[in-house]
Amino acid sequence: MKAAASLADLDTFAELGSVGSGQPLGVLDGIPIAVKDNFNTAGIETTCASNMLKGYISPYNATVVQKLLDQGAVLLGKTNLDEFAMGSGSTDGVFGPVRNPWSYSRQYKEKYVPKSFSEDGESNWVITGGSSGGSAAAVSSFTCFAALGSDTGGSTRNPAAHCGVVGLKPTYGLISRHGLIPLVNSMDVPGILTRCVDDAAVVLGSLAGHDPKDSTTIQDNFKPFELPDLPDVSKLSIGIPKEYQAPGLSSEILALWSKAADLFKHAGAKVTEVSLPHTRYSIVCYHVLCTAEVASNMARFDGLEYGHRSDMNKSTESMYAATRREGFNDVVRGRILSGNYFLLKQNYENYFIKAQKVRRLIANDFLKVFRSGVDILLTPTTLSDAVPYIEFLKEDNRTRSAQDDILTQAANMAGLPAINVPAALSERGLPIGLQFIGRSFQEKQLLTVAKWFEKQVKFPMIQLEEVKRHNHDVFQHQRSASFS
Template identity: 55%
Template structure:
């Protein structure tokens, strides 16, 4: 088996200490892997020079200073909607194709401060609007599972953080950062057979993350193991003065124990998550994990989240409103793409925006601006906000009531990874509404959620489940996920 697709942070640090590999040699292996798998199109930019420099720094700390940091020599990729100083940050859009930020996103800065080595910037749907990583100006990202050069069709990676998920599952890096607004980290993690963690809203700083929906965006973590996800979380979580929406309380690092007491854990199975279009394999996998947890002496019960069915419509309205607002800054004046137009400032704006954005982005801007018109505001935006509160209250009631549960178990996606051609036969909007069904309620409520791979479908593709918990319940989620991981022993992809 190709070890690059299985190395964990702990293993690598042991290997470095034993000098079987050094940070620089491992970085080189990862860069080789990137080249070998370039057809998967996981990266928008491969940062070879940075990777090598970071590797040298790590090596020095490891062997000369003897003061290694938590992520020294650990390679990572970061979604290309996180700003990285002196490295283009494109959002996979014509609009920002040549945008080179002069500052670092907090998440990136913290990973770097912990010693991690940047391999590259990962592909995504334009401005993270999508669920397939198919709408990128750099072309779609391909899922390594079931990939066969000779075959003209292939499986999508899921999205919008598809590049990040493929980078990790293909062994190009140990960990990757995605963003998660409606499932954009968990969805590709599920389809690519890796762990995808969406932390509590406000636990990880959004500073430097080019926003999709500010009130729902969370930097997401993609790793091959639950423990690695916990390690990365411990490096990036915590208050940030630069993001006023971060939780002010100091962050308590999470710890994972093998003797985690499952008997005290009550797990809810929300009945509304059985939905139309969910594949039998997904339902079976869900049931399989429920049984497995029951065997681990956890208490399982059926629960109800009554507003689930409206969630996706509400999500869509709020998403488009914030998109319309967030995209207003792309006028071609200060940075980014500027159309060849000098008839008037208005014409310049119009041409720049119609040439710089793809159809998906433009549609959402139109819809959002319509919802925000003063005559529509109460009818759409305010109503959606009220429903969002109800959806959020559904979770509160389940996590807090007399008869409360500690976590929820649901599928992550409704099927295994679709074929590209099948996926493209439907409109982006319908795909998002379908693919995000199980994931976006957690964003509406701001609660943490994790997707973990369980087993292979009959197509030999990963099937995953999702755990959700109340605010700041990352430690419980990760420990339960770890227990599942230990039992299911999900395989790495064979490349």
């Protein structure tokens, strides 16, 4: 499994963690964590899974990385992703695709009926989703307790859903982006992938709060919280946005979604259908805003200060062009091209400004629903369970991203906190998750609801064939995964 793009050597571990030194540094002391390879790690390669940054060693730690280390966490490695986090499969990086650990689970293998095109079994493996697929796979396969992802349009929640782990996208501005190599600055947030909701709360507590190095973080201090052992949802109002019954939503996910709604109903919560009418414009609008910021953010990769530089030396301009052609894959170059098109003087009003206005409408939709008394929105995270890699390749990145982000990216447009909670296994034995979307900066309420739901659904543990004989150990790990 190519979950890890680069692994720090063991000497570095000893330096990074305080393991064995006797004095615990913090709540994460000695806890192995993995970090998506678009966060800067001092002295360790930071590549964004791109030729452009292959071999690039950052001189500084991202704020979130530093905070993890300060709490005693042990950096286990950097995880694979789609190049510069542009994708929804973790298949479009220079290090190759990430394989979903569930491809090798007994649950999948037992239910999987080989089709004619892939008799050999080796090609049956399914994607992790993305773009934080490496982080999701690392957590799902017991490689680490927690991993950092990033979430711009669903990049943490989508692979979390496909890999059967918890994926939290916090409110925009709650966690510092300093050191996260940006995709879309106005939507990016560091994401948290863990095996259970309590763990996500602990990691969130270590990361959240103002950072003087990121002017978009909240000014107030963040008070870490613990979640109640027996969460109560009886007084809550749960909204079911009807627009999330999107075309292509699989029937089993639809069924699971309504089952989940019933669970809340039975627990005494008020469950109502709500409408977020501008949701359907979200994807096109996201496409414009995303590519525009991508075009801008990628401008710095010119081969001068760092990263790949082409041998072409006819002129500075030809060096730029060759560097960028060699350094970026088609997806990145395509987004840069369309982004620059949208930003052209003649197009700016018609595309960028319009998209910004629609973004405001989308955010207002959420505001209205929350103002009407709804506390939490319950939606699917993905349209279906994970597809086999060979299936996934049949569509291009753009089509895939548009489909796969459809249920997740509205929360990014509105800056709202959202979380994927694994809910059940599909008919094919693959994880399915549901998404909860909360009010801005109401992470505690969101996680409380998520924890209650997690307790109700009792999502099964992955049974990896290779580690079957260590089943007992694994179980122990699972139990202690809650390190709060």
